[in-house]
Amino acid sequence: MAERSVRGSRTGRPIMALLDLIGRRWTLRIVWELREAALTSRALRAACDEASPTVLQARLTELRAAELVELRKGEGYALTPLGREFLQAFMPLYGFADRWAEAAGRTTTAG
């Protein structure tokens, strides 16, 4: 089977492709900001701390090719069913983030 257009990691294992896709700036953030509702490109930009449209557009193109995000006429960008499935699989990390901030934050940064 042909490989998705992801950089490096030519092992063919899906996890590598996924690791590569989400291991880019703003990719995860974009998915995260779309978790509740569809956002127009500008609303999304605002949600992402006014990140430059250059990168945002590049990431959105990648996410659309990956079928995690789609552009709906009159609504803006939204998660596809597959995208929502991804988000669901990602959620445990949201919970971990809190425990991590609690544990690591206590010892590394000032408490």
Next chain:
Amino acid sequence: MAERSVRGSRTGRPIMALLDLIGRRWTLRIVWELREAALTSRALRAACDEASPTVLQARLTELRAAELVELRKGEGYALTPLGREFLQAFMPLYGFADRWAEAAGRTTTAG
């Protein structure tokens, strides 16, 4: 509380810090390659498709600061308990990757 040294996303929410940490090239890959056993810096490099030691070292420093990875004398790099907890929270995405390759691969790439 002082913020972890993560780029951007000054919201203070742990998830943003985590999103930012793992949204960098090779970060997730490194954690992934350490999932089973400790690896020396060179073994890790080999596992990561001979990625340049410059980035690897930078990511390892970040991961050590985040207390997800530690350097053990005579063993090399290994996941900390917190790192293993992270990996556990990440595992659902491993399962998703397969479904994703199945679903998206069928429509985007040749099938």
Next chain:
DNA sequence: ATTCATCGCTACAATTTCGATAGCAAGAGT
């Protein structure tokens, strides 16, 4: 003690990517 291999790690230049700003073409409403 000297050789040798391996370890974690760094220097450096070239390339790639990102960031910030400005602006375009298309569509809807007036």
Next chain:
DNA sequence: ACTCTTGCTATCGAAATTGTAGCGATGAAT
């Protein structure tokens, strides 16, 4: 036609990544 918003592109300086070479330290064998 005018205005406003939307998705998207252009440009260029700044920053990150890549690729290669090599450092000092450590441990084992001679």
